[in-house]
Amino acid sequence: MLKSALALLLVLLGTLAQAQNLEIVLLDNQGKPLSDAVLWIEPGPAQSQPATAVMDQQKRQFTPYVLPVQVGTTVSFPNADPINHHVYSFSPAKRFELRLHQQKAAPQEMRFDQPGLVTLGCNIHDWMLGFILVLDTPWFAQTDSQGKTRLDFDAAAGQTLHIWHPRIADPQEAMSRAVPSDGTLTWQLTGALKRDPRPKEPKARPMAKDDYAS
Amino acid sequence: MTLRGKILGFFLLLLLAVMVLLLALVYRSTYQHTLSQVAGQLNFAHAVLSNELQSRRQAQSAMADLIAKDFTLLGEIADLIASPQQEAQSLSAALESFASRSQASFALVSAPEGLILAGTSGELLPGAQLPWNDLLDTDDAQSKERLVVFGERVLHINATPIFAPRPNLMGWLLMAFELDDQATAHLARLSGADVALLDGRPGQYRVLASNLQALPRAELASQLLPNAEGVFRFDLQGLEQVALRAPLVDTSSELQVLLMRSLAAELADYQPLQWQLASIFTIALLLAGLGALWIANTVSRPLSQMVDNVRRIASGDYQVPMETQASGEVGLLAREFVAMQQGIAERETTISFLAYRDPLTELANRNRFVAELQQALTQCPPGAGIAVLLMDLDNFKDLNDTLGHDAGDQLLCQLAARLQVLLRPGEQLARLGGDEFALLISPCQPGWLIPAAEHYRAALHEPFAVRGISMTLNATVGIALYPDHGESAGSLLQHAEVAMYLGKQQRSPYALYRPELDRHSLLRLALMSELKGAVEGGQLSLYFQPKLNIRARSLYGVECLVRWIHPVHGFIPPDEFIPLAEQTGNVCALTRWVVRTAVAQSRAWQEQGLDLKTAINISALDLADPGFAGFIAAQLAEHDVPPSALIVEITESAVMADPELAMGQLQELCELGVQLSIDDYGTGYSSMAQLKRLPVHELKIDKSFVLDLLSNPDDDIIVRSTIELGHNMNLKIVAEGVETEAILDRLDQLGCDIAQGYLLSKPLPPAAFASWLENCQWHLPAATTEGAARQPRPPGN
Structure with missing residues (x-):
């Protein structure tokens, strides 16, 4: 739905401006496709369109894991779980907390006005981790499981292609590059990825810190 | 040490040693046990302590983890990070609250790199760097904890990452828990x-x-504890x-x-255990002591009882009931003692029978009689009397010598039997020894004495028959009466004996003791018993008094006079002991000794070339000795002395006592060739008719007539007429008591043959007589000359 909405938007925008698209394949340093990476092109257009997005809680996980939004987007936080959640963020881009009671008819909403990474946690479920990447551009896309994505953007405005992924941690890694002119890009990361930061959900009992040992 | 003491000592010492050893062992084992127990406890304590510390640390870490996730705290930290210029008061207050809740010493929050943001510690202030940076790993933020020494304090510090959320490291929570004294x-x-x-x-x-609290920290600090x-x-x-x-x-x-x-x-x-043990041991020692005492007593009491019994047996009590119930060796010993006691009792019965019985007559003996007498004396009621009658046969010794001891013994047995028949109830009979019998009459009164003596003398009325010879015995009874004549058994017996001797002297059948008899009685009795020993023991010696042939003024011979030099009493006069010897029957032995000695002396003189007539005195009792003449003949023959050299003097009274008996004996002697002389002539009232019949050769005029010869005309007449008479009867006349030359001259005038007296010499001991002979003024008769001896006139002339 979102994709179709974006596509529609891009089509609209494209018709308005110098519409261009970019086919991207993202590979890690091992040459494997990397999914869930956010790619965006800046600078974006001066005017932003109000938009909405959804960060759902399903099976005690944030869904999606990574949610890129444009500044000014209102994100709703529905709760698909039969339990309560206490979603919070201490990120400077957006500090908030939301007590999500089970299956409320109207999901609570939060408008993100500042660009930046908002790390989501649940005060009840420590292992829940989610990201809302608030971008100052409407031209962003996420890689699929093939590591592929397509960006539609206004070539007149956007000059630089940026990348973000929770596992990219190498400080030497180039996190941005110039937008290629030919419309296709295979981006292979140079640094090793760090492991998935999402903590595992405990099985039966709370995870003990250590075993007993003298 | 007594057996009891030994047993007691042994048991107690053994027990004491065991107890001391036991106490030492108990102390040692409790010490070792305690040591090993304490060691075990310490190891256990170490395990417990480690476990407890671990638990505490885990609990504290868990607490820190919880606090690190506290949403409020996260909010406070986020606020502080959002506006650093703001004071950290709010966070510090929150931390204070957390520290207080978790009983931590202090709590701090630092930035991910260790810069302290806020805290409750007085030492670690905001803006400073945490001193334990190694705990903080920003790349792989994890909870870490450690014990540290901070200042003088032991702290358990927990560094806990603060995620917002994980892995978004917001900072560190540092909580410190102190291990203090509490x-x-x-x-x-x-x-x-x-x-x-x-x-x-x-x-x-x-x-x-x-x-x-009171741990001496300084002393402990300086200890050199082993590293092992x-x-x-x-x-x-x-x-x-x-x-x-x-x-x-x-x-x-x-x-x-x-x-x-x-x-x-x-x-x-x-x-307490040691005290208990000590008290148990003390009680045990006490009980063991009592037990040992009891055992020792059970062992030693029968023994000491037996010792008492043995002592009583030793003292003569054989009726001691012996405890033979004791078991074991002691019982065996006791039974053996019983057997011994019985054996001793039987033997002593035999011994006492022998001791108190005269084996010959089976009458009581002297000991028994003395015992009975003593008992009678102790039981005698006041005013009552006790009589001791002592019966002694006359001339029993002669009879014994004549017929032999067997015959004498038979005689004594017969007499004993007769006396026993005569014995009256309440009276006691005993044979004291020899021919002495004693009778005890208790009670007795003075008036009964003579009848009693007569009663028992009746035993002699019938003649005794021994070896077919019938003989009549005579006896003298001496009587002493308690309490008049003596208080003790000894004195009564002695006085009865004195009385008996008195009776013999008086030729009386019985005599009662009179105190005046007793003056010399002790000495006399002693002498009598010693006389026989004196004869054999060489206390007697022969003195010689020379006789002079008046006409020739030459030495004629000597009269041998027996002297007794007693080792204690010294010189004892012959007129004292010779009557005693006659009374006791010892005179015969005495005479025989004199004969033997005189004959030997005569032989010695002969060998010196001297012809001296040797005169001896004999007693009337010698005349009753049937073997007397034979004895003289044997002695003469033995010493090769001619019978004519021996003159036997006999007193006139002795001859006259029993002229018939004297006649026979004198006849025998005369036939032997021995010269016979009548001594002490003039004192015995002898009749000339009797004298004429005797085969004598010599008359000795008693010195009582000679001493006053010159001054007393009567004596002169008697002497002269005696000399004439004697010469007429062909007898030589000897004058005794010649003390002066004048008397000698007068005797010469009167025709007396021989003189004897102090004019020549007093009686001299052999050595003195020998020296007297050497210096003699008189002629000495040569052995070859016959001298003036004349042939004796045959009897009947």
Whole structure:
């Protein structure tokens, strides 16, 4: 739905401006496709369109894991779980907390006005981790499981292609590059990825810190 | 040491030794046991302490983890990070609250790199860097904890990452829990040992915490505790401590724990046991002592009882009932003693029978008689009397010598039998020895004495028949009466004997003791008993008094006079002991000794070439001795002395006592060729008719007529007429008591043949007589000359 909405938007925008698209394949340093990476092109257009997005809680996980939004987007936080959640963020881009009671008819909403990474946690479920990447551009896309994505953007405005992924941690890694002119890009990361930061959900009992040992 | 003492001592010493050994063993084993127990306890305490510390640390870490996730805290931190210029008061207050809730010493929040943002510590202030940076790993943020020594304090610090959320590291929560004295006290309570936390090196320890308030920290700090693992001992304030030292885990420093237990305190637990043991031992010792005493008594009492019994047996009591119930060796011994007691009793019965019986007559003996007499004396009621009658046969010795001892014994047995028949109830008969019989009459009164003597003398009325010879015996009875004549058995017997001798002297059938008899009686009795010994023991000697042939004024011969030089009483006059000898029957032995000695002397003179007539005196009793003449003949023959050299003098009274008996004996002697002389002529009222019939050769005029010869005309007449008469009867006349030349001259005028007296010499002992002979003024008769001896006139002329 979102994709179709974006596509529609891009089509609209494209018709308005110098519409261009970019086919991207993202590979890690091992040459494997990397999914869930956010790619965006800046600078974006001066005017932003109000938009909405959804960060759902399903099976005690944030869904999606990574949610890129444009500044000014209102994100709703529905709760698909039969339990309560206490979603919070201490990120400077957006500090908030939301007590999500089970299956409320109207999901609570939060408008993100500042660009930046908002790390989501649940005060009840420590292992829940989610990201809302608030971008100052409407031209962003996420890689699929093939590591592929397509960006539609206004070539007149956007000059630089940026990348973000929770596992990219190498400080030497180039996190941005110039937008290629030919419309296709295979981006292979140079640094090793760090492991998935999402903590595992405990099985039966709370995870003990250590075993007993003298 | 007594048996009892030995048994007692042995048991008690043994027990004491065992107990001391046991106490020592108990003390040693309790000590060892305590030591090993304490060692075990310390190891256990160490395990408990480690476990407890671990638990605490885990609990504290868990607490820190929880606090680190506290949403409020996260909010406060986020606020502080969002506006750093703002004061950290709010966060500090929150931390204070958390520290207070979790009983932490302090809590801090630092930035991910260790810069302190806020906290409750007075030492670690905001803006400073945490001193334990190694705990903070920003790349792989994890909770870490450690024991550290901070200042003088032991802290358990927990560094907990603060995520918002993970892995978004917002900072660090640092919580510090102090292991202070209170905490160690808790550990000490749990582990059961005293706890001290130390760091440093041996000799330079630092005591950081301890449950012991009074722990001498300085002394402990200077200890050189062994580095090795395991339990060791050391002294603290003079008290022995058992200790275990172990490092603490997860510590960066030399932090270590010392677990101690005071051995003295542990051993104190055994003190009641030791006291109990000591009191049990004391009681046991006491009981054992009593038991040993009892055993010793059961052993020694029969023994000491037996000793008493043996003593009583020794003292002559054979009726002692012996305890033979005792078992074992003591009982055996007791039974043997009983057998011995019976054996001794039987033997003593025999012995006492023998001791108190005269074996010949089976009458009571002297001992028995004395005992009976003593008993009678003790039982005699006042006013009553007791009589002792002593019967002694006359001339029994002669009879014994004549007929032999067997015959004498038979005679005594017959007499005993007769006396026993005569014995009246209440009277006692005994044979004291020899021919002496005694009778005890109790009670008795003076008037009964003579009838009693007559009663028992009746035993002699009938003649006795021995070896077909019938003979009549005579006896003298001496009588002493208690209490008139003596108080004791001894004096009564002695006085009865004195009376008996008196009776013999008086030729009376019985005599009663009179005190005046007793003057010399003791000495006389003694002499009588000693006379026989004197004859054999050489106390007698022969003195010689020379006789002079008046006409020739030459030495004619000597009269032998017996003298008794008693070793105690000295010279004893012959007129004292010769009558005694006659009374006791010893005179015959005396005469025989004189004969033997005189004949030997005569032989000696002959060998010197001297012809001296040797005269001896004989007693009337010798005339009754049937073997007398034979004895003289044998002596003469033995010494080769001619019978004519021997003159036998006999007193006129002796001849006249029993002229018939004298006649026979004198006849025998005369036939032998021995010269016979009548001594003491003129004192015996002898009739010339009798004298004429005697075969004598010589008359000796008694010195009582000679001494006053010159002054008393009567004596002169008697002497002259005697000389004439004697010469007419062809007898030589000897004058005794010639003391002066004048008397000798007068006797010469009167025609007397021989003179004897102090004019010549007093009687001299052999040596003196020998020297007298050498200086003699008179002619000495040569052995070859016959001298003036004339042939004796045959009897009947």
